[in-house]
Amino acid sequence: MTTPALLPLSGRRIPPLNLGPPSFPHHRATLRLSEKFILLLILSAFITLCFGAFFFLPDSSKHKRFDLGLEDVLIPHVDAGKGAKDPGVFLIHGPDEHRHREEEERLRNKIRADHEKALEEAKEKLRKSREEIRAEIQTEKNKVAQAMKTKETRVLPPVPVPQRVGVSGGDPEDAEIRKKRDKIKEMMKHAWDNYRTYGWGHNELRPIARKGHSTNIFGSSQMGATIVDALDTLYIMGLHDEFMDGQRWIEDNLDFSVNSEVSVFEVNIRFIGGLLAAYYLSGEEIFKTKAVQLAEKLLPAFNTPTGIPWAMVNLKSGVGRNWGWASAGSSILAEFGTLHMEFVHLSYLTGDLTYYNKVMHIRKLLQKMERPNGLYPNYLNPRTGRWGQYHTSVGGLGDSFYEYLLKAWLMSDKTDHEARRMYDDAVEAIEKHLIKKSRGGLVFIGEWKNGHLERKMGHLACFAGGMFALGADGSRKDKAGHYLELGAEIARTCHESYDRTALKLGPESFKFDGAVEAVAVRQAEKYYILRPEVIETYWYLWRFTHDPRYRQWGWEAALAIEKSCRVSGGFSGVKDVYSPTPAHDDVQQSFFLAETLKYLYLLFSGDDLLPLDHWVFNTEAHPLPVLRLANTTLSGNPAVR
Numbered sequence: 001m002t003t004p005a006l007l008p009l010s011g012r013r014i015p016p017l018n019l020g021p022p023s024f025p026h027h028r029a030t031l032r033l034s035e036k037f038i039l040l041l042i043l044s045a046f047i048t049l050c051f052g053a054f055f056f057l058p059d060s061s062k063h064k065r066f067d068l069g070l071e072d073v074l075i076p077h078v079d080a081g082k083g084a085k086d087p088g089v090f091l092i093h094g095p096d097e098h099r100h101r102e103e104e105e106r107l108r109n110k111i112r113a114d115h116e117k118a119l120e121e122a123k124e125k126l127r128k129s130r131e132e133i134r135a136e137i138q139t140e141k142n143k144v145a146q147a148m149k150t151k152e153t154r155v156l157p158p159v160p161v162p163q164r165v166g167v168s169g170g171d172p173e174d175a176e177i178r179k180k181r182d183k184i185k186e187m188m189k190h191a192w193d194n195y196r197t198y199g200w201g202h203n204e205l206r207p208i209a210r211k212g213h214s215t216n217i218f219g220s221s222q223m224g225a226t227i228v229d230a231l232d233t234l235y236i237m238g239l240h241d242e243f244m245d246g247q248r249w250i251e252d253n254l255d256f257s258v259n260s261e262v263s264v265f266e267v268n269i270r271f272i273g274g275l276l277a278a279y280y281l282s283g284e285e286i287f288k289t290k291a292v293q294l295a296e297k298l299l300p301a302f303n304t305p306t307g308i309p310w311a312m313v314n315l316k317s318g319v320g321r322n323w324g325w326a327s328a329g330s331s332i333l334a335e336f337g338t339l340h341m342e343f344v345h346l347s348y349l350t351g352d353l354t355y356y357n358k359v360m361h362i363r364k365l366l367q368k369m370e371r372p373n374g375l376y377p378n379y380l381n382p383r384t385g386r387w388g389q390y391h392t393s394v395g396g397l398g399d400s401f402y403e404y405l406l407k408a409w410l411m412s413d414k415t416d417h418e419a420r421r422m423y424d425d426a427v428e429a430i431e432k433h434l435i436k437k438s439r440g441g442l443v444f445i446g447e448w449k450n451g452h453l454e455r456k457m458g459h460l461a462c463f464a465g466g467m468f469a470l471g472a473d474g475s476r477k478d479k480a481g482h483y484l485e486l487g488a489e490i491a492r493t494c495h496e497s498y499d500r501t502a503l504k505l506g507p508e509s510f511k512f513d514g515a516v517e518a519v520a521v522r523q524a525e526k527y528y529i530l531r532p533e534v535i536e537t538y539w540y541l542w543r544f545t546h547d548p549r550y551r552q553w554g555w556e557a558a559l560a561i562e563k564s565c566r567v568s569g570g571f572s573g574v575k576d577v578y579s580p581t582p583a584h585d586d587v588q589q590s591f592f593l594a595e596t597l598k599y600l601y602l603l604f605s606g607d608d609l610l611p612l613d614h615w616v617f618n619t620e621a622h623p624l625p626v627l628r629l630a631n632t633t634l635s636g637n638p639a640v641r
């Protein structure tokens with residue numbers, strides 16, 4: 001719709017050249033109509049004059065170059081026969097002269113015909129009534145508006161959408177379990193409703209100050225991170241009004257043309273992952289459209305000498321850079337290595353292989369690199385393609401890179417053997433060099449730093465229990481039992497890290513040093529910020545073993561969160577899990593709704609809700625369907641096969 005806003009609001013007014021829409025004041029439309037007529041008359045008179053003048057010009061054929069084609073003009077002729085050497089001279093000789101005359105005549109006739117046609121069209125226009133002209137102009141305007149809209153909203157090819165298996169339900173038969181699941185749903189309502197009331201549209205919520213909150217990972221703008229992150233949890237919980245509310249906000253407000261520098265990794269796992277999951281669960285096209293729009297904004301991050309993306313990118317300018325704290329200007333393994341699942345889905349849905357090629361390029365590059373002890377260092381310089389500091393971790397900075405190798409294989413319906421091979425190699429190296437048993441018999445994953453093993457494990461690394469269990473099936477030398485057992489050991493250790501605190505919530509990081517086992521030592525490592533990893537591992541272990549201890553441990557964690565993190569304005573992290581009186585950090589992280597509460601809900605649901613042979617969860621717990629490409633292609637379109 002053309003709006004009066006298109007006219008300058010101040011300064012010199014530009015006289016309107018075309019007819020306004022019917023909603024414009026009538027006198028203005030009438031004025032423009034008359035002007036249009038005058039304009040048309042002048043235009044047709046001018047055309048007549050120009051073409052008439054053409055016939056009064058002297059016969060230009062004498063100048064020989066009149067009717068040279070574009071090619072002739074641009075490509076100099078060299079007359080080898082006469083030995084002419086100057087390529088800058090255009091010459092036409094006897095035998096060609098006749099052909100050129102004919103050509104000239106043909107061109108004249110064409111100009112004459114065009115001229116007559118133009119005159120006819122002008123006359124035709126003048127015969128039309130004002131209404132007809134007005135209607136024609138409006139049609140033209142609509143066409144332009146439509147074309148602009150189409151350009152903004154890229155038309156995506158129709159692709160066979162994978163079956164939406166188990167997107168709802170999972171009602172437990174046991175009344176006790178049902179009660180627990182209802183409690184988790186109530187916690188989700190509490191988190192969402194308060195965000196809705198106090199933080200709507202902001203990235204996150206300050207539940208005590210009761211206002212919006214954000215961090216640098218989301219840049220300077222408010223992009224409703226909690227809304228996007230929470231959508232699929234709301235959906236599977238059957239909170240449809242809340243889901244619709246979120247969908248409406250996304251339709252009306254989620255805009256990525258903002259001058260804001262965001263984390264490529266975080267935006268990918270939370271926003272693109274969240275939007276894709278919401279699309280696959282609900283079938284609502286808007287989520288797919290927004291995911292693709294956002295992905296396009298992330299692509300400039302890959303413009304580095306190696307194709308290893310920058311950690312951050314400005315969504316408007318496309319300028320990228322790395323975190324100032326990262327070793328030697330490096331990109332981070334867990335960041336550039338955690339794009340694969342979402343990018344493969346983007347290629348599938350758009351038919352555009354750009355996304356797939358970007359992540360495959362990263363994989364190829366990593367494969368070529370030498371790895372100390374078979375381990376992947378956490379830092380890689382995107383300019384030189386060399387490793388930064390030799391620090392390897394299955395927790396922060398490394399974690400989800402390993403997770404995505406396994407999940408790339410699962411998501412490909414177990415056909416991406418290369419990914420599986422890389423995962424198996426990596427896990428073997430991790431087991432050999434990083435996994436140890438404490439004196440008290442707790443299995444933990446340490447970190448390789450500066451040439452030695454740090455006997456420290458982060459809360460983030462606790463996700464690996466679930467990963468080992470998930471990767472058990474299909475492991476080398478039929479070691480499924482071994483990996484399931486390893487997953488269970490990690491779950492036990494992480495449970496201990498919770499159980500040995502006053503609040504029964506796990507610290508950010510814990511040590512295995514002498515008498516100290518699974519306990520944080522430094523004050524700065526004692527916080528719990530509503531993280532999901534331990535509960536995530538309980539859920540995977542529950543799905544694979546149905547050992548009731550995992551539901552028991554999950555319930556303990558839920559009660560501890562309810563007791564120490566719940567405040568009247570939502571849920572907050574705590575600063576010290578060893579202090580019996582919780583000091584709140586006043587942040588309700590978006591991943592609490594995306595992951596922690598989702599995994600808890602799934603833990604108390606039947607296995608038919610989001611079955612693992614149909615869905616693969618991204619690292620932010622957003623379920624993406626397995627792509628069974630037997631009848632189609634990665635680009636989603638069978639014709640591209």
Ligand code: DMJ
Pocket residue numbers: 400460531532533591595619620621
């Ligand atoms: C989440 O955003 C993701 O799980 C990510 O992979 C790392 N950790 C946070 C939550 O702890």
